[in-house]
Amino acid sequence: MMATPIQPFSEIEPSKLEAITPSQFITFTMQNTLKNRLHLCSPLLRIAVLDSPLHSADKSPVISAMIVPKDRETDWNFCTKSGHMQLLFKFHGLISRLILIGNIPPVRGPFAYKRPSVTDRTNQEILENELKPLLLSLHPKSSSLCDNGLPGTLFLKDDDDVAYRVTVDEIRGPIVGEILVEDIQLLGYDDRNKQLRRRLRFQRMPQVLQSQAILVAITGNNEATTPTDLESLRKIESVRFEANTQILVHPYLIPMVWGLAKVASHLDMLLKPRALCLGVGGGVLLNFLDTEMGFEVTGVESDRVVLDVATEYFGLNKTGSIRLVVGDAIFMIENVLPNYPPARFDVVFVDLDSSEAENGFCAPPPEFIKKPVFEGLRSAIDDGGVVIMNEAHLNQVLYATMVKELKEIFHKVFLVYVEDIENRVVIATVSPPSPVGIGNVFLMKLKSKFRNTYISSIDEL
Structure with missing residues (x-):
């Protein structure tokens, strides 16, 4: 894994650290003079300083620090600017400067990582106290003061599962x-x-x-x-x-598939419904629709290598019946699909996200949220069909714009909140749904695949 290049502390211009400079990213090494070497044990320490692109000069900066977990120094979260940026955005723009302290990453990261069995909180507190003089030197001059008259640093932990x-x-x-x-x-x-x-x-x-x-x-x-x-x-x-891929475990994929319940009456009349998936990733959704739900599936992915990875490591398209297209999803919606009206789909799944960490993660990306794209989607969907989108971290303006445009183009728009994560699923139906009969085979198949259903939590917008 390629880490950000590191320079010695002596080569850093001190003035660069005196004020918050939006998006500034500095990494350097310094001698490890700590007495506590349980976690930070390398002769040199790697220090990374990232200033938030969202910081307002009118507010007193909030400074946070994180000790990189031992043996995770080569994890992208801790050794790249994009990883640091995502850590910063994880706290909703509340942090002005994030400081990471860790061991020097090895040239080649450890092949495997095993989580320590216990965390010694007392030892952690001793280490944090010993790091305070270093952190104090990395505070901007405008930092707010604590009761002791010194700038305060909030220590963070990036716990995962x-x-x-x-x-x-x-x-x-x-x-x-x-x-x-x-x-x-x-x-x-x-x-x-x-x-x-x-x-x-x-x-x-x-x-x-x-x-x-x-x-x-x-x-x-x-x-x-x-x-x-x-x-x-x-x-x-x-x-x-x-x-x-016969069972879905990615949290937002389950409510996305449950969105099909909104058009179950339409899908039940079809021998083999047609689904278009914009964004393939590992291809888990495509495989599930193909093998478990009986769809004719087309997937669009911008990078051929992603499709190769999905095929080799996630078993994408083992049946050989999924059609895979390499291309930009937005370009295809606006320029390709409208020219082929016979090739219409019953369902379009949208699982696209932003490509630059500096702008913060959001799904779908801002360039997707515009009227010509939604009009292109509508033209690609058969009467009685639906578009189902993964939505996450959109700011209020983008989210309101998306809902407004969808309401103008589609018949009804619905929202499903996803348990335990910040994703939401947006569902837009093309036409008024027909009543779902008691013997609806498609709906029964859908219910058989999931223990917990989302049908009661689909709210109209």
């Missing part, structure tokens, strides 16, 4: 950039019920999971093994790993 992580592959795509495939074991499950996942991440948005699927360990006899920990499974030579 990973007990064990192993890198499967690192690839670079010409459009999306650095790509990471990783297998992980989740925290909080007993020894006989370990939860294993395969995940896809892009360096441009390292904290965003582009895709995830259940990870299954297969023996040489093509049989699933008894659930156990991932570290032990990897030591068994006869075991190989596959992604299971």
Whole structure:
């Protein structure tokens, strides 16, 4: 993984740290003079300073610091500007300057990471106190003062749900950039019920999971093994790993598929409904629609390498019946689909996100939210059909614009909140739905796939 280049502290111009400069990113090394070496143990420390692009000069700056977890120094979250930017945006623009302190990243990161069994809070507090003089020197002159007359620093932790992580592959795509495939074991499950996942991440948005699927360990006899920990499974030579896309585990994909309930009467009349998926990622949604829901599926992805990764590591298109198109989704909506009116779809799924961390993560991207795009979507959907979009982190102006444009072009617009995360699902129907009969086969199939349904939480906007 490519980390941001580091320079010695002696080469940093002191004036650069005296004021908040929006989007300024500085990294440097300095001698490790700490007495507490349990976490920060390398002879040199890597310090990174990132100033928020959202900081207002009219407000007193809020300074926060984070100690990079040991053995995660090469994680994109902690060694790249895009990762730091996402950490900063994670706190909703409240932080003016984020300071990360960590060991020097190795030239090649550890192949696997195992979470420490316990966290010694007392030791952590001792380390934080020992770091305060360093942090004080990195505060801007305008920092607000605490009761002791010194600037205060808020220490943050970036907790995740990973007990064990192993890198499967690192690839670079010409459009999306650095790509990471990783297998992980989740925290909080007993020894006989370990939860294993395969995940896809892009360096441009390292904290965003582009895709995830259940990870299954297969023996040489093509049989699933008894659930156990991932570290032990990897030591068994006869075991190989596959992604299971028959069950959806990515939180927002479940309500996206449940959005089909709004047009169940239309879909039930079709022998093989047609779905267009804008944004493929690992292809989990496409596989599910193909093998579990009986759709004829077309997927559009901007980067051919992403499709190659999805095919190799997530089993995309094992049936050979999914049509995959390489191209820009917005260009296709505005310029290609309107010229082919016979090629209309019953459902369009939109799972696109912003490409630059500096602008903050948002889905769909700002350039998607305009009337010609929504008109192009409408022209591509058959009467009785629906468009279903993943929405996340849009500012209020963009969100209001999106809803307004959708209401002008589509018949009804609905919203589904996703449990435990900040994503929402927006559903826009083309025409008034027909009543769903008791014997609706499609709806029964939909209900059979999920234990918890979202049908009662779909609200009209």
